[in-house]
Amino acid sequence: MNEFIQKRNDLHVFENLESNVRSYCRSFPTKFQRASGYQLWDMEGKAYIDFFAGAGALNYGHNPPEMKKKLIEYLTMDGISHSLDMATEAKESFLTRFNDVILKPRGMNYKIMFPGPTGTNSVESALKLARKATGRQTIMSFTNAFHGMTLGALAVTGNKFKRSGAGVPLNHTLSMPYDGYMGKDVNSLDYIESFLNDSGSGISLPAAVIVETLQGEGGINTASNEWLSGLADLCKTYGMLLIVDDVQMGCGRTGSFFSFERCGIIPDIVCMSKSIGGYGLPMALTLMKPELDLWEPGEHNGTFRGNNLAFITATAALDYWERPSFSYEIEAKAVLVRDVLEEIVIQVPELKGEIRGRGLMQGIAFEPGIAERISILAFQRGLILETSGTDSEVIKIMPPLTIERAGLESGLQILKECIHDIANEANLLIAQQ
C-alpha cells in the first residue's frame, strides 16, 4: 500500500498540470517508460503484460522491431514527415501495398481517403459522404454503439455520459436496437424494418446505417452473421448506405483483416484507424465504393492527413497480412482465450459470468462492480486489462494479436487468480453475514 501511495505521488505532474479529463492514468496509476511486444515497463522497471493494446491501436504489439527499423531508416534519410495531402513516396508505397495485399485479394475496389488521423475523423467523413450521396440527413446507429467524440460521431454514439458532454442536442440520428438487444429470440431487424416501411412511424429514411460488427466499447456485443447480412439487405431495400466502423474491430482484431469478412457483406463505406498505422501512430482511412467517391477536392480536409511516419509503419504492417497463417494464429489464440474464460466461468459460478466476444476481443460480463475490481487487482499483479460497457460491467481481454503463447498464458493465469480471489472475498463476506 505504501508502494501504491508512493507511485501516485509520482504522478503529481499529471495531477497538477493535466486536466481532470484524464482517465486511464487513474486506472493504471504508474508512469510507463518503455514497451516491447506485449509488455510495458514503468519507471521502476516493473513489467506489465498488456491485455489492452492501446484500445486496439497496438494490434502488432509495442514497437515491433521490423517496423521500428524502417521508421528509423526513414527518419535518418530525412524522409518527408508531414505532407498534408501532397503526393509522397511513402504515401504511394502505402497505397500500392494496401491495394495489393488487402483490397485486390478480396476483390474490393474501394477508393481510399485519408480523412485526418483519428477514428472520429474517419466517421465524420463517412457521415458527410453518406448525406451528400443520398441527399438524406438521418443516420441510423445502434444501442451501445461507440463511434467517436466529435459532434458528428458523438451523435451516433449510444453512451449517455459521453453524449451529454456535447452540451447541445445531438440530432439527425436514429438509435435502433442492436442484434440481441430485444432478447435472444427477437430479430431486431424486424422491428427496424417496421419503422422503415411505415409511412406513419415518425422517422425519416436514413442516409446510412453505421454499425460495428462487434461492439468493443459498448460491452463486447457481437452481431451474428445473419443479422449483419440482413442489415445489408435492409440497406439495399431502403436505399441506405452501409457504413462499417472497423476502427477497433478491423486490422485483424476478430481474426480477418476486416471484421465483416465473416459474413460476406461488402459495406459501402468502411472506417479504419487505430492499428492501421501499425506502430500506434495516428492514421485513419475511409474506404468508399468508387461510385460513392463524390467528394469535391478539399471538401473534407485536415492538417494531419499526411502522417508519413505512419505510412511507413502502416506499409510494413501489411506484411503480416500477406501470410494467410496470420489469421489462423489469431484464431488459435482466440480459442485459447475462450477455453480459459469458459474454465473460469465454470469454476466460479457464483459470479455468474457471461462470456462475450470473438477473436482477440473477448471478455466476461459480471454484475456491476466486479469487472472494475478485477482490473484493479490485475494491475497490481502486472496485468493491464480494461473494462467495457456503460456500467463497466465487462472485463475485456484484448492483447496484441502478435502476443506469444507464453505471454498470453501468463496473462490469463493472472486473470484467473484475480477472479478466484474476488470470488473468495465475496464468499467470505457471505459466510460472515
Next chain:
Amino acid sequence: MNEFIQKRNDLHVFENLESNVRSYCRSFPTKFQRASGYQLWDMEGKAYIDFFAGAGALNYGHNPPEMKKKLIEYLTMDGISHSLDMATEAKESFLTRFNDVILKPRGMNYKIMFPGPTGTNSVESALKLARKATGRQTIMSFTNAFHGMTLGALAVTGNKFKRSGAGVPLNHTLSMPYDGYMGKDVNSLDYIESFLNDSGSGISLPAAVIVETLQGEGGINTASNEWLSGLADLCKTYGMLLIVDDVQMGCGRTGSFFSFERCGIIPDIVCMSKSIGGYGLPMALTLMKPELDLWEPGEHNGTFRGNNLAFITATAALDYWERPSFSYEIEAKAVLVRDVLEEIVIQVPELKGEIRGRGLMQGIAFEPGIAERISILAFQRGLILETSGTDSEVIKIMPPLTIERAGLESGLQILKECIHDIANEANLLIAQQ
C-alpha cells in the same frame, strides 16, 4: 510542358486509388521524397523552397536535426509509442517543460488537456467545455473563420463550401463580423454588442466566442489589438468565454509563442495543434483556466491523445522558446518579407495588390485568379506557396520560422519574378486588344 505531363503521369497511383477529395497534390503535382529545413526534394531530385510549412505544422522546418536525434534515440530505446492517456515519462517531460518554458514565464496557470491529436479535436473539446461551463448552447464565431472539419468545429467555420459538406444544418452558432468586415471605420464590436444587449435581437447569449487573432485560411485578415481586447471585455460583460483558436497562429507564427500576447488578453480557453508537436507529428492541446476544468474523467477522449513520439519532439521544440531572441529573429524575417511585398506592390500597381498579415503569415490580396496563377508559376520555379481566402484571392507567404535568410530571399525573389511575369502577361493582353 512535356516534363509537366510526365510528372502527372507519375501520380497515377494517387489518381487510381485515392479519393477525389485529395487537393494539395493537384496544386503541387509532384511526388515528394525528402525534406530538410526549408526545402523539399521530389523523386527526381528537384528542390523546392517551402513557403507553406505544412499549413503551419512545420514552423521549425522539416526534420530539424536536434528533434530528429531525440526521436531516433527514443525509438531505439523502445520508448512508449502510444499510451492513450496513461502516464508516461515522455508525457511528463512535455508537461513539465511546457509549464516551465511557456506557461510560468507568462504568468499563466492553464490546465492542459490532450484532446486527440488534431486542431479540430481541440476545437470540439473547447466548445464542449464552454457549453458545459456556462449551460448555454450558442457559440459566436466570425466571418471567414476556419476552425476544422468535424461537425462541431465546422459549425463555427465560415466557408460555405466546407459547411455545405456537412449535409445537415449547422446550428447552435452565430456568425458575426470580424474586425474590418464592416469597413475600415466601423468597429464591428459595436454591432455585436447591440445584438447581445438587446432582448429583442433574436439571438441567445452565447456560451463562448471563438476567434483567431489572424485568419490564416480566411484571407489573412488581422484583428487589431484594440478589437481583440474589446472582444475580451465584451466576453466578460456578457458572461461568454473567450476561446482563442491558436492552432495555426500559435507556436510563433506571428512572432510570440501565443498569437494573443501582443494585445495582453488571457483567453479562457486556448486551442493548439499543428506545430505544437514540433516535427509535423499529430498532437494537440486544449488549455483552460483552472476554474473551467470541469471535465469528468473520460468525458472527452480519443485513441491518439497519447502520441508519445510527438511528446518527444514537442518537448525538444520548446528549446526554441527559452531564448527570447527567437521571437526577434521571426520579427526580423517578417520585416524582410514586408519590405519585399511592399516593393512588389509598388512595382506592379496594375495588379492592385493589398498587403495583409503579420509575422511570418503575410500575403498579398489580388483580384480573383491572380493568386492561383502565381502559385502555379512559383511551383514550376521551385517555390511552394498556397493561396488563402474563400476565392483563393490571397497569395500566402508562410515559411518555416527557422528559415535561413538566404532561403527566404531566394523564395521572395522567385515570388517577385512570378508576379512581374503575370503583370507583363496582363499588360501584353491589354496592349493586344
Next chain:
Amino acid sequence: MNEFIQKRNDLHVFENLESNVRSYCRSFPTKFQRASGYQLWDMEGKAYIDFFAGAGALNYGHNPPEMKKKLIEYLTMDGISHSLDMATEAKESFLTRFNDVILKPRGMNYKIMFPGPTGTNSVESALKLARKATGRQTIMSFTNAFHGMTLGALAVTGNKFKRSGAGVPLNHTLSMPYDGYMGKDVNSLDYIESFLNDSGSGISLPAAVIVETLQGEGGINTASNEWLSGLADLCKTYGMLLIVDDVQMGCGRTGSFFSFERCGIIPDIVCMSKSIGGYGLPMALTLMKPELDLWEPGEHNGTFRGNNLAFITATAALDYWERPSFSYEIEAKAVLVRDVLEEIVIQVPELKGEIRGRGLMQGIAFEPGIAERISILAFQRGLILETSGTDSEVIKIMPPLTIERAGLESGLQILKECIHDIANEANLLIAQQ
C-alpha cells in the same frame, strides 16, 4: 356521372382562387350551404348524413338549437366578441362551469390555459411547458401519432408526408412504438423501458410523453387500459410528464368526457380543442396540474385566445355533461355501430375487414384502396365518411354524438350497401379473369 362533372364545375371559384393545398373539397365535391344536427345540405338542396362531424369538432352536431339561441342572444346584446386574455363575463362563466361540471366531479384540480384556438396551439403550449418544467428537451411520441401542423406539433406527428412538409429536420423528439405496433403479443412498453433504462441506448431522457388514447388520424388504433396505465407508471419512474392529446378523442368521442377516464390515469397535461367550443367555433384549452403552472405571464400567447363567442357555446355544451345519461347514450350508439360493422365484416369476408376503435370513433381497416372507394360511393349516396391511416386504409365512422338513432341507422345502411357493392365489383372482376 354527368351530374358529378356539373358539380365540380360549380367549384370553379375554389379551383381558381384557392391554393392546391385544399383537400376535403376534393373528396366531397359539392358546395354546402346549410346544416343541422347530423345533416348538411348542399346548394342544390341535396341532404347528406354526416359521419365525419368536422373531424371531431362537431360532436354536438351542426348548429345545435340551444347553443344557437344563446349565441344569437349574446350577439344581440353586444357581448364582447374578442378579448385576447382579458377577463370577460363570458370567459368567467365558461371557467366556472367547466370547473363545476367537468373538473370537480372528477376530483381534478387542473389549471386552465387558453393557448390559442386550435389543437396545434394547445400541443405547442404543452410541449413548451413540459420542457420548461423538466429542463429536458426530448419529447417521446408514438408511431402513427397526429398532433398538429405547426413545427413543434409536427415534430411529434408520425405521418411522413406531413413531416416532410416542414422543410427542416424535425428534432428533439423520439418516436416509439404505440400499443400493438410490435405485434399483438408484445408489450411495446417493455421495449421503450429498455431504452429509457439503458445508459447506452443513444437517447436522452424525455421531458414528456405525448399520447392519444386512440389514434383517430393514424388508423383508429386503440391503446389498451393496461398499456396506458403502464405508460403512466413509466412516466413516473423516469420523471417524464404525461401529456394526453385529447383534441379529437376528448369531449365524449369515446364515451366519457376525457378519453382517459376508462383507465384511471390522471395526465400531467391535457390538450383539448375541436368540440370544446361546442358549435364548431375555434377554441382550445391546455389543462395542467397546478404544480406545473410555471408559466410567466405572457410567456405563451396568441391573438385568438379569447374567442368569446366560443365561450358562450362551450359553456352551453357543458349542459350535456351534467346528465350521466349522455355517456350511456353514446355507448348505446357505439354498440349499434359495432354490431353493424361486425355484420358487414362477416358478410363480405373476401374484403378481410378488421374492425377498429371504440365509442363513436370506429372503423374498418381494409387493403389499401378499398376505404377510399367506399368514401366516394358513400358520398354519391348522401353519406359523408372520411378515411384514416397513412395509406387511407381505414373507413372511419365518426358521427355527431347527438345523432338520432334513425340517422345513425340510415348512414350505416348506406355504408353497408356501398361495401356490398364494392365486394360485388371485386368478385365480378375475379370471375372475369
Next chain:
Amino acid sequence: MNEFIQKRNDLHVFENLESNVRSYCRSFPTKFQRASGYQLWDMEGKAYIDFFAGAGALNYGHNPPEMKKKLIEYLTMDGISHSLDMATEAKESFLTRFNDVILKPRGMNYKIMFPGPTGTNSVESALKLARKATGRQTIMSFTNAFHGMTLGALAVTGNKFKRSGAGVPLNHTLSMPYDGYMGKDVNSLDYIESFLNDSGSGISLPAAVIVETLQGEGGINTASNEWLSGLADLCKTYGMLLIVDDVQMGCGRTGSFFSFERCGIIPDIVCMSKSIGGYGLPMALTLMKPELDLWEPGEHNGTFRGNNLAFITATAALDYWERPSFSYEIEAKAVLVRDVLEEIVIQVPELKGEIRGRGLMQGIAFEPGIAERISILAFQRGLILETSGTDSEVIKIMPPLTIERAGLESGLQILKECIHDIANEANLLIAQQ
C-alpha cells in the same frame, strides 16, 4: 384604491382557475361585458375607450352593426358553421369578394390558402412553403420581429423572453438588423448583402426573408419605403422569397389594405390574420404567387380552416374597402394622432419622448417604466392602451380604424393628461431631492 382592490377580488375565478400565463387581464384588471364600436363596458357599467383594438384584430371596432346583422341572419338560417376545407357558400362568397375588392383592383393574382385561423398558423404555412419551393432551410428574420408563438414562428421572433419559452434551440433562422437598427445613417441592407454575397460569412443562403413593414410588437419601428424595396431587390438577387407578415399591419392599420402598398413591392407570400375576419373571429389567410402554389393536397391542414362565421363577417368587412375614401379617413385620423403626439412631446420635453409609427399604429417611446405607468393611469381613467417593445418602453395608440373623431379626441385627451401627470410627478420628485 379601495375600488381597485374590490375589482381585483372580482377576478378571483380567473386567479383560481386560469393559468399564470394570463397577461392582459393583469394590465386591465376588470371584467368586461359588452362592447360596441370603440368602447367596452365592464360589469359595473364603466365605459372604456379602446386604443388597443384587440391587438389589431378589431380594426372595424367592436360588434360593427352591419356585420352583426349578417352574422345573426346566417346563424338563424342554419348556415354551415364549421367546414374544414370543404366548399361552402360562405367560403365561396368570401373568395369571390376578396378577389374582386382586394386582389383584382391591385393587379394581384395571389392564390389564397386558409392555413388555420391564427397568425402563427399563417406564418408556419408560409415558412413551410418557402422551404419547399426553394429547397433551402434558413429563414432570415429581423431584430425585434414578432411572428408568433408556435415553434416555427417563434424561431423567427426576436423577443428573448418568448424565445426562451421554447425549451429547445430555435434554429434554421438568421436574425438580421431591421431598418434603423444600426443607426440612422447606416443602411442595414448593405451589411446584410455583405453576408449574403460572401462565401465565407458562415451562413447559408436563406429560403426566404420574413418581414413586418412596421414592427408593432417590437417597439413600433417603421421600415422606410427605400429599405423595403431594397429588401425586395435583395430577395430577387439571392433567390430568396419575400414574405410580408401583414397579420397586424394589414387590413388598413397603416392606411392601405396591405401595409406594403406604400412602397410598391409585391411580396411572394403574404400572411394575414387578426382583422381579416372583421368581427374579431379567428381566421387567417396565406397569399402566395400562383407559381409558388406547390402544395400537395392536405400537406398543411388544420381543423379550424373553415370558420364560416368568420367568412360571413370577413366578406362584409370588405365593403369598407370598396370605398377609396376609407383609406383617406384612416389617414386623416392618423394626422390627428400625430399632431397630438407631437404636441405632447413638445410640452413635456423632460420625458424625452420619441414619436414612432404611421397610420393608426403610432406611439411614443420613453425611458423604461414610463409607458407602463401611462398605461396603468390611462386604464384608471377609462382608456385602454398597450405598451410595446421588449422593455415595454413604447406607449401604443392603436384604436379601431372606424373610431369616431370624438372618441379619438377623448382618448387622446386622457393620454395627454396622464403623461402630464407623470411628468409632474417626476418633476416633483426631482424638486424634492
